[in-house]
Amino acid sequence: MTKGEVVSNKQVLLKDYVVGIPKETDMVLSTGIIKLKAPQGSEAVVVKNLYLSCDPYMRSLLQKHDRFRFFPSYTPGSVITGHTVATVVDSNHPNFKEGDLVWGITGWEEYSLITETNFLHKVEHTDVPLSYYTGILGMSGLTAYAGFHEVCSPKEGENVFISAASGAVGQLVGQFAKLMGCYVVGSAGSKEKVDLLKNKFGFDEAFNYKEEDDLDAALRRYFPEGIDIYFENVGGKMLDAVLLNMKINGRIAVCGMISQSNLEKPEGVHNLFCLVSKQIRMEGILVGNWLHLYPKFLDFIVPFIKEGKISYVVDTAEGLDKAPGALIGLFSGRNVGKQVVVVARE
């Protein structure tokens, strides 16, 4: 690969809008060509993609209409876009030069021409695994940090519950809560994940929600005195059960509701009156509104990573052709930890 060369470019395209549960065949692998040169007169950057991040929000971009969405959907026949880690091949932008490692939004393809560079950031720490910029040092990490530390207002000794707790965001929220001296319980969808929560991430307790007929009873078992903080990743029946078990003046950070992603009509929530009777604060978090905290977040997290005080489990799929399967696997819990796809190694 040399600058200016025209090369073939493997890409993942959306085949058609998705309805219901997404399938691998909703996306297709195709081969285009790309000139490895940023066009003259632009501030564009050409990158070679290394790692792709699979994120639940991408599900809503696969469908035509979604009243709750914050980005426009993908267009059938166009390249899927998402958070990636990449290396700069050519640049006309003053902030980026050939060889720089960057993270941000690019395409699910071998090489991308980026004309909208607002979403591109330089990789600051190269002495940690580069794939971390799709997760712990990227959007998932900042979401966990802002959602827990800013929205939940945690205090030492409080009782914290996290759903989808072994995932990209959840595993970090639990570890942040332990660092603050909280009692921490997580739910996840398999024995392997429950073991990870207790034995690797240091949660006090964890349970497999798929094996519980009565989620309310399960939560009462782990929180006889109630929950101070709920970090909401799944919605649906879990949220209803949590509301019944919240303490007075509890806080709920609503980060996501993945159990509702593939439903044409979201389920209702029945126990919302608990917000009144227990004076609970329930607040949504959108990571894009917390980007100003990123430098502070890096100062917080990087020492913990280097000292081995925070672990991060990444689930790696090898090759662009594995990307569709890796993405849809999020919705059946196939991923164990942050789901990443390796396109190329540095």
Ligand code: NAP
């Ligand atoms: P993740 O947890 O790494 O992966 C998704 C996990 O969700 C799966 O592994 C599965 O784990 C669980 N899941 C899937 N379908 C489910 C269902 N029907 N019921 C219950 N659990 C289900 O994903 P993530 O990136 O950390 O995201 C977690 C949540 O945070 C998502 O809701 C996402 O949308 C949200 N998020 C929000 C923001 C924001 O700015 N608001 C940013 C990032 C992420 P189990 O095997 O445990 O079921």
